[in-house]
Amino acid sequence: MKKLAGFIGMMTVLLLWSTCAGDPAVATSRSANMIVVEVPKNGELQVYIKTADNRAVTIRGSETEILSAADEGGELDAKVMQRVKARGTKLLFTGAIVEFDITDNGTVNALDVSACPKLEVLRCSGNQIKSLDLITNNVLRELYCGNNQISALNLKAQKNLAVLHCEGNLLRTLNLTAAKKLTELQCSENAIQTAEMDALLKTLPMRSSESSAEARIHESNPTENNQMPSADAIQEAEMKRWKIHVGSDQQINEN
Template sequence: MIKRYRPLIILLFVALFPFWSQAQEIRLKTQKKIGSKISLTLYAEGDLSLSGVKETPTSSDSPQEYTLEQQEIVISGDLRRVKVSNSELTEISLQGCKMLEELDCSQNLLTTLNLAEASSLKKLFCYANNLTHLDLSACPLLEHLKCTNNQISVLKVGHLTKLKELTCSQNKISQLDLSKMKQLETLKCYRNQLASLDLSACTALEKLWCSENSLETLDLSHNDKLRVLWCYNNKLSTITTKELPNLLWLHCENNQLRSLDCSHMPKLDKLAVHSNAIKGEEMSALINSLPQKVGIKTSFLVIDTHNSQEKNICTANQVALASAKGWNVLDYCGGVNDHQGKKYNGSTTATSDLCSDREVNVLWTLEGILLYPIEKGAVVKVYNLSGGIVAEAIASHDAPLLLQLVTPSEGTLVVTLDGKLLRKITKGNRL
């Protein structure tokens, strides 16, 4: 039976094939004047046609300039990648674009974007438009999404399980469902209206920018791959962490923090914590938790003396302790020096818990550093001004303690007792 009708089946297939393989079509409307240039990047498999411009189209991953003959352009072909950014587009229509994988229509004047016929999209850049709504329900394969700087209030991304990069900053978003984003590596959601952010499923997350929202807590206990964290200008009173072995940068300034523990951040070398409420023992605890750094450029923005609401206090003794650990202690100073700050010598505010109040004599002798009297169990560490530890010991009994320097040292050394600054000492001087 099948053999009998095989010729008819073949004829039917040939007749219908043009409809099944109908070329994809994209229509663009622009406010650019006729005769002006427009830059298009078009990559298609097979033939490519283009109407509304003077030149013959070129299939390429590089941008090509075309001269407008009309303010409406029609692109036809088996399109895979299209870039038409910064072109004063007011409208873009996608028809039958089932094979389109990448679309960049950023920096235009779009108010709507219909993606219902773009089910193969893996990369979508539509940032810097006037979009108020973005329906991604037909795009389950998306891996990279950039929709920054629009007017979007609701962004449904819960079904995008393949997403690796989500950049949705500078919108009006109040909620984000990230519960299925196990592959997400980069999240930029700053300058929105988020009151909470659940990152527990985002175990691959490496970079997080969630600044300028209304977050009160931030739980990072499931995000041990984080390398960069910017969470400034929120309402954070706590940052919950577990192990962040790869974290390099932490910017948590302008919040409501009273304490911060960095003891599980061994690679940290840039910390901005100014404009919070950390002082006294909590400031000392923060400094003691900082990783020891030697020969690495560090930045510890601890205070902003130009901020009248600043509640942090970091004394000269605490600055010395941080410096002894290899940290460059800085005053943000209202953003001076391209937001890098300037050297900070510390507050003169007197508080009993800012440094050790024990009456211990310290002397730099030919044999080493001598301390007396000293209590059993006391932990003594001696640093050079580069942050290197040159001597350390735990007193085994109540008696004078002599620490031999592991490396020859000159100049000034910093002596700490049980994690608090005890003395600065210069060779040959008793302080």
């Protein structure tokens, strides 16, 4: 009886292994980084992807005629911007992704990069994203997430972050304590009040005399809901070698 139970148990394990190995989604999620993008049903997405190994990225959930691939997915070129049409509402990209750009698609309502810990540059500005989970993305160097609907941004894991553009969102606070390498900040057109703006400026890292740092925190237009910081907070930031931009002075350029 014990031998029979053991045999049944072994067969069950083998069956489960075979099922998982034959499922592209399961196999892919274990072996490669994954990014999930949610779009309107049958919507299109323009995307640029760069990989660490210069290999193509596998995509799931796309229309086959766009990628000339099998029903379960195809290969997306990792060098050029491509337009992808979804079969449903989710597109799954897997590979050694280090840069991901879906700027100004306008229709992306959710983005999950939590299973892509090697991501270094993320550009997702100009969409309808409400939240970003970046807790696993501790090698992220550049984040462009402006003009979305993000109400909170947890950057506790972003110790390597050098560039942050999060303007045009719904942020009320922004803590940059962990971002010791930050040199460029754009956070205007949010909803940060004076006390929270003062606290934000206090978290800006000290810069050396050899490295420049700039922050745009306020615009002179009707869509600006940030309040101005106190003069003392600006002075303290400038003592840490930060140039603070407010109003109509020179813009910080986005590459």
